[in-house]
Amino acid sequence: MVECTSIKMSDRRRLQPLEPGFSMMRTLTVDLGDRSYPIYIGADLLSQSNLYRPHIRGKQVCIVTNETIAPLYLEQVKQGLEGYQVDEVVLPDGEQFKNLDTLNLIFDKLLEKRHNRTTTLIALGGGVVGDMTGFAAASYQRGVDFIQIPTTLLSQVDSSVGGKTGVNHALGKNMIGAFHQPRCVLADTGVLSSLPARELAAGIAEVVKYGLIADAPFMDWLEANMDALVAKDGEALAYAVERSCQNKADVVAKDEREGGIRAILNLGHTFGHAIETAMGYGEWLHGEAVATGMVMAADLSQRLGWLNKADVERVEKLLLRAALPVKAPTAVTEEDFLSLMAVDKKVLDGQLRLVLMKAVGEAVVTSDFPVETLKETIAASY
Amino acid sequence: MVECTSIKMSDRRRLQPLEPGFSMMRTLTVDLGDRSYPIYIGADLLSQSNLYRPHIRGKQVCIVTNETIAPLYLEQVKQGLEGYQVDEVVLPDGEQFKNLDTLNLIFDKLLEKRHNRTTTLIALGGGVVGDMTGFAAASYQRGVDFIQIPTTLLSQVDSSVGGKTGVNHALGKNMIGAFHQPRCVLADTGVLSSLPARELAAGIAEVVKYGLIADAPFMDWLEANMDALVAKDGEALAYAVERSCQNKADVVAKDEREGGIRAILNLGHTFGHAIETAMGYGEWLHGEAVATGMVMAADLSQRLGWLNKADVERVEKLLLRAALPVKAPTAVTEEDFLSLMAVDKKVLDGQLRLVLMKAVGEAVVTSDFPVETLKETIAASY
Numbered sequence: 001m002v003e004c005t006s007i008k009m010s011d012r013r014r015l016q017p018l019e020p021g022f023s024m025m026r027t028l029t030v031d032l033g034d035r036s037y038p039i040y041i042g043a044d045l046l047s048q049s050n051l052y053r054p055h056i057r058g059k060q061v062c063i064v065t066n067e068t069i070a071p072l073y074l075e076q077v078k079q080g081l082e083g084y085q086v087d088e089v090v091l092p093d094g095e096q097f098k099n100l101d102t103l104n105l106i107f108d109k110l111l112e113k114r115h116n117r118t119t120t121l122i123a124l125g126g127g128v129v130g131d132m133t134g135f136a137a138a139s140y141q142r143g144v145d146f147i148q149i150p151t152t153l154l155s156q157v158d159s160s161v162g163g164k165t166g167v168n169h170a171l172g173k174n175m176i177g178a179f180h181q182p183r184c185v186l187a188d189t190g191v192l193s194s195l196p197a198r199e200l201a202a203g204i205a206e207v208v209k210y211g212l213i214a215d216a217p218f219m220d221w222l223e224a225n226m227d228a229l230v231a232k233d234g235e236a237l238a239y240a241v242e243r244s245c246q247n248k249a250d251v252v253a254k255d256e257r258e259g260g261i262r263a264i265l266n267l268g269h270t271f272g273h274a275i276e277t278a279m280g281y282g283e284w285l286h287g288e289a290v291a292t293g294m295v296m297a298a299d300l301s302q303r304l305g306w307l308n309k310a311d312v313e314r315v316e317k318l319l320l321r322a323a324l325p326v327k328a329p330t331a332v333t334e335e336d337f338l339s340l341m342a343v344d345k346k347v348l349d350g351q352l353r354l355v356l357m358k359a360v361g362e363a364v365v366t367s368d369f370p371v372e373t374l375k376e377t378i379a380a381s382y
Numbered sequence: 383m384v385e386c387t388s389i390k391m392s393d394r395r396r397l398q399p400l401e402p403g404f405s406m407m408r409t410l411t412v413d414l415g416d417r418s419y420p421i422y423i424g425a426d427l428l429s430q431s432n433l434y435r436p437h438i439r440g441k442q443v444c445i446v447t448n449e450t451i452a453p454l455y456l457e458q459v460k461q462g463l464e465g466y467q468v469d470e471v472v473l474p475d476g477e478q479f480k481n482l483d484t485l486n487l488i489f490d491k492l493l494e495k496r497h498n499r500t501t502t503l504i505a506l507g508g509g510v511v512g513d514m515t516g517f518a519a520a521s522y523q524r525g526v527d528f529i530q531i532p533t534t535l536l537s538q539v540d541s542s543v544g545g546k547t548g549v550n551h552a553l554g555k556n557m558i559g560a561f562h563q564p565r566c567v568l569a570d571t572g573v574l575s576s577l578p579a580r581e582l583a584a585g586i587a588e589v590v591k592y593g594l595i596a597d598a599p600f601m602d603w604l605e606a607n608m609d610a611l612v613a614k615d616g617e618a619l620a621y622a623v624e625r626s627c628q629n630k631a632d633v634v635a636k637d638e639r640e641g642g643i644r645a646i647l648n649l650g651h652t653f654g655h656a657i658e659t660a661m662g663y664g665e666w667l668h669g670e671a672v673a674t675g676m677v678m679a680a681d682l683s684q685r686l687g688w689l690n691k692a693d694v695e696r697v698e699k700l701l702l703r704a705a706l707p708v709k710a711p712t713a714v715t716e717e718d719f720l721s722l723m724a725v726d727k728k729v730l731d732g733q734l735r736l737v738l739m740k741a742v743g744e745a746v747v748t749s750d751f752p753v754e755t756l757k758e759t760i761a762a763s764y
Contacts, residue, residue: 100482104551111553114724139521142548142559143639166524169486171493177524178560257525342496 025051028245030161031253035181039161039249041242043234045188046073049080052147055183058118060085064106064133065124066093069151072194077124077149087113091129096282098128098168100176106136120145120183126152126199127159127286131177134165138180148185152195153203153237154287156187157210157244162252162265172340173273179257187245189238197230197323202287204229204322205268205294207240210247212294212315213264216361218243219318226321264363267355268293271328271381274340278332284325291324292381300377301357304369311360328381337378407433408620410627412543413635417563421543421631423624425616427570428455431462434529437565440500442467446488446515447506448475451533454576459506459531469495473511478664480510480550482558488518502527502565508534508581509541509668513559516547520562530567534577535585535619536669538569539592539626544634544647554722555655561639569627571620579612579705584669586611586704587650587676589622592629594676594697595646598743600625601700608703646745649737650675653710653763656722660714666707673706674763682759683739686751693742710763719760 025042040051061084065074070090078086089109091102110119123133123146130148137146148160166177192200207229211219221243222229228236248265255262272293276284298315301307316326328337341352352374353367407424422433443466447456452472460468471491473484492501505515505528512530519528530542548559574582589611593601603625604611610618630647637644653675658666680697683689698708710719723734735749736756 100486104482107551107558108553111551111557139548139558139560141557142546142561164524166521169489169493171490175493175523176489176521178521179524 026242028242028249030181030249032181032256035163035256037182037184039185039187039245041156041187041189041238041245043188043190043238045186046076046149046191047080049077052122052149052184052186053080055145055147056084056120057145058116058120060113060115060119061087061122062106062110062113062115062119063088063122063124064091064129064136065089066091066126066129068093069125069129073124073151073191077122085113087115091132093128094282095128095168095276095286096280098132100167103132103136103167106132107140110136110140115140115144117141117144120147122147122149123160123182124149124151125155126150127155130155130160131165131174132167134163134180134182135167135177138165138178143180145183146180148182150185150187151191152199153192153241154199154206155203156189156192156241157203158206158248160185160187161245161248162262163256171277173276181256185245187241189234189241192237193232195232198285199287200230200232201322201324202285202291204240205287205291205319205324207244208315208318208322209265209267209290209294210244212298212357212360213247213267213355213363214251214361215243215247216359218247219360223318226318230322260365263353263365264355267357267363268295268297270341270352270354271296271337274337275328275332277340278336279329284329288325291319291322292326292328295319295326296328296377296381297354297356299380300354300369300374303373303376304356306356306358307360311357314360328378330382334375334378338375408624410624410631412563412631414563414638417545417638419564419566421567421569421627423538423569423571423620423627425570425572425620427568428458428531428573429462431459434504434531434566434568435462437527437529438466438502439527440498440502442495442497442501443469443504444488444492444495444497444501445470445504445506446473446511446518447471448473448508448511450475451507451511455506455533455573459504467495469497473514475510476664477510477550477658477668478662480514482549485514485518485549488514489522492518492522497522497526499523499526502529504529504531505542505564506531506533507537508532509537512537512542513547513556514549516545516562516564517549517559520547520560525562527565528562530564532567532569533573534581535574535623536581536588537585538571538574538623539585540588540630542567542569543627543630544644545638553659555658563638567627569623571616571623574619575614577614580667581669582612582614583704583706584667584673586622587669587673587701587706589626590697590700590704591647591649591672591676592626594680594739594742595629595649595737595745596633596743597625597629598741600629601742605700608700612704642747645735645747646737649739649745650677650679652723652734652736653678653719656719657710657714659722660718661711666711670707673701673704674708674710677701677708678710678759678763679736679738681762682736682751682756685755685758686738688738688740689742693739696742710760712764716757716760720757 028039123130150160163181169175268290272289275289410421505512532542545563551557650672654671657671
C-alpha cells in the first residue's frame, strides 16, 4: 500500500497580499539547513551583481548559457563579475540537447580552463540550461557550487528551485541526474519581457500547478489575473513567481530528496513525460505537456469521484486562457502512454503512482486507482 | 595558507593481532551516520548471498561487471539472487573505458529493463567497475542503492570503500563523479587467487600507502610479510585487506567529502595521476602510478628535510619487492608533470597542494614547498 500524502496552503505561512511598489526586490529562503539558499525576485536584478557575488566562494566562474540567451544577457552578467576568472559555455538551445554529450561540453571547458573545486558555475537560461549546469556542478570534481539565473517563467517558478538537476536519456526524461542545491537563485522578472508567448504559456502551466496542488486561494487569484499574466504585466508576473517559489520552497524544505510529499510537485508530469518522450524531446514544450497532463490527472480524479466535472472544466478553462494544450496528441497512442508511464521515476516496485487531486488545491500521491479507469482517462484525452 | 593535517594510527583503535582461524569472516563498519555500512572480509564470501541480500531494498538488481570477471564469477553471484529481477551489464575491461560513453551502457540497460528508484546495482569487478557502477547508482534517477563486490586487491583496499565514484575525462582522471556510499562491501579474499601478478602488485601499492600515511606499525608488518603477500598467502592477504580497510574507514568517517583530512589518502596520487594521464589511460595501472608517485612524494619530503634518505630508500625497497615501478617514465616530461598536476583536484585557487610525509607513518597535506624543489624531485624521478 502506498501512502497518500497531501499539503495545503493553510498549513503554511500565508503570503502577504500584493503591495504597491512590488518592483522592489523580495527574498525568499529555501530552508534546508546548511544547504539553505535565498531566492531573489524582482525586476532588473541581472545588473545587481552585489546580490550573487557574495555566493561565489572562489576566484573562478563559468557561465553556462545557450545561443538564444547569450546575445541578450551574457555581457551584462559578465560585466558584474569583474575580478574573477570568467569563462563561458554557450550551448545549443533546446530540450533535444539536454543529454550527456552536451553536458560534456561543460566539462571540456572547465578542464581546458583549469577550473578547480572552488569554482562556481552560473546557469543563465531556462530549465534545460539550469538542469544541465546543475548536474555539471554536482558532478565536476564530485561537486562544485552553482548559481541559478533563470530566464524563463518556467525555470523561475520551477526548475531553478529545489536542486533537481540532470539530463535526459533516449529512453526517458531526466533519468540521469543528482540532487544538488544552488547557492542562490536570481529570478529577474524583467527578462521575461523578451520571452516568446509560447514559452510564457509553458511557464504559466507550472504556476497553475501550484494552485492545483496546494493553494486554492492562488487558483482564485490566477482566474482573476490570467489576462494580466498573458499580457506580461510586470506586477502580476512578479507576484506569480513569488507565490509559486514560496509554494515550491515549502514543499522542498519538507522533503528535499523526494522521499514522500515532494512527489506532489509532479502533478501532470507522469502523463506529460509520456507525451514529451513519445513526441521526441523538443516537439512539445515541457509546460505544454504538463498542462495536458494536469487535465488528464483532473479527469482521472473526477472518474474516481474526487473532483466533479465542473472542477475539471475549471482547470481546462484556465489553461486554455493561456493558450495551453489540454488534449493529448493523437500521435501518442494509448499503448505509448501505458508503456512510457511504467518507466517514469514515479513507479515503485512495479506499482504506478500518480499525483491526483482530492480537491482543487489538494493533491495526493496514490497508486489506488484501477488500471481500467486510467485507460478511460487516456482514451478520453484526445 | 593551507593547513597541515595528519592522522596517526595511535589516535585510533588498534587492530587485533592476526589470529589463528582468520579464514573466518570479519566485519568492519564505515561510520557515517545514516550512511554507515559494513565491509565483510574473508575467503569464499561470494557464495554467501545472505551477507548482501539484506542490503537490497527493492525487487530489482543489476549486476555490472566486465568481460574478464564475468566468466569467472557472474554466475555465482546470480545464483545467490534468486527471487529478484536480475539484469547484467558486461563492460569492456580497462581504465580506457572509464568514461561517459561506457557509463551510458549501464543507463541503457537500466532503462531497457525498467529499473525503478528502488533498484540496487551490484559492482562486481575492480576499481573501474566499482567507480562507474557507483556513479551510475549516484546518477540513475538521481540516486539508487549499490553494493560493492571488489575483485581486485586494489579495489578491496581502496576504491570500494569511501564512496568516491566517477569516470575519467580526456583532460583529467576522475574529473566527473559523485560521493555516493555503497550499502555494503563484500571483500572476498578468495577471488584474489585469480588475480594476475601485475594487478596484485598494483593493489599492494595502495596497501603500502596506508602504512606510509598513518600506520608505522603496519609498515613494519609489511616489511616482514611482503613475500607472503606477493605469493598470495591467504592469511597475509586477508590481514592486509582488513588493516587497509580499517585505516581507510577511519579517515573517511572523519571527513566523508574530503574537506580536509581525507586528502591524505591521496599520497602519491597527484604525481601518479599525471603519469596516468600523460601515458594515456590503461598504459600504467593506477597502483603502479601511485607507487612511483609515493616515491616522488617521499623524495620531495626528504628534500624539505622531513624524511631522511634512508626513509626514501626504505619506501623504494618495499615497493620494489612487489615489483612495482619506482621511477617515472621518460615519456612524461617535467613540463607534463607540472602542467597536469595543476589541473589535479588537489589544487585550490591556483595553489598546488600535495600529500607529503613528516615521517614514515605520518602524512601531511601542504602547499608549503618551493616550486623549485618540486622541479628537483621531478628531475630526479626518472
